[in-house]
Amino acid sequence: MPKPKAKLNGHRSRAELEAVDHVLASSKVTIPGMNSRWCPAAKRIWKSFKESEQSKFFQSTDWAWLHWQCDLITKAMEASKPPAQLIAGINAELSNLLVSEGARRRLQLELHRPADEINDAAGNLEVMAEWREKLAGGTR
Numbered sequence: 001m002p003k004p005k006a007k008l009n010g011h012r013s014r015a016e017l018e019a020v021d022h023v024l025a026s027s028k029v030t031i032p033g034m035n036s037r038w039c040p041a042a043k044r045i046w047k048s049f050k051e052s053e054q055s056k057f058f059q060s061t062d063w064a065w066l067h068w069q070c071d072l073i074t075k076a077m078e079a080s081k082p083p084a085q086l087i088a089g090i091n092a093e094l095s096n097l098l099v100s101e102g103a104r105r106r107l108q109l110e111l112h113r114p115a116d117e118i119n120d121a122a123g124n125l126e127v128m129a130e131w132r133e134k135l136a137g138g139t140r
Contacts, residue, residue, distance in 0.1 A: 030060040032067045039077040042070035045094075053111050054098045062097060069093050 034046050049055050049066055058066075072090050076082035095103045104110065 026059075029058065029063070031063045035067070035070065035074075037074070038070050039074040041077055042073040045073065045099075046070050049097070049099075054104060054109065057109075058097075065093070066097055069097070 031050070034043060038046070046066065049058075069090055072086065076086050076090065094100075098104050098107065098109065
């Protein structure tokens with residue numbers, strides 16, 4: 001997995017910068033509705049994409065593709081023994097839709113949280129460490 005951009009040494013060459021095509025995206029994006037017949041996992045994935053920051057880059061085709069993937073997830077979850085190839089295909093397509101940190105880094109897309117959210121998360125980690133120690137029988 002590539003390193004975050006901030007940790008890379010050097011810079012991009014002029015040729016690399018010029019090799020990128022830029023297109024003005026349409027502000028009209030159609031997001032299909034969630035299918036009420038989807039399994040809970042597919043609904044959870046759909047909701048998480050709608051709330052995610054990377055979805056700001058999604059076009060109508062991306063939403064249509066995600067809709068189809070949620071149909072396939074439901075099909076796989078309803079099967080008594082889901083085909084491994086179907087699961088692998090779903091995972092690959094969700095990766096193409098930037099579902100994971102690794103997929104976003106490969107595309108050089110980094111999401112940053114505001115400083116106050118980072119501090120809140122650090123505080124939560126401290127509280128969790130205290131609980132872990134208490135449950136292990138230690139005192140702090």
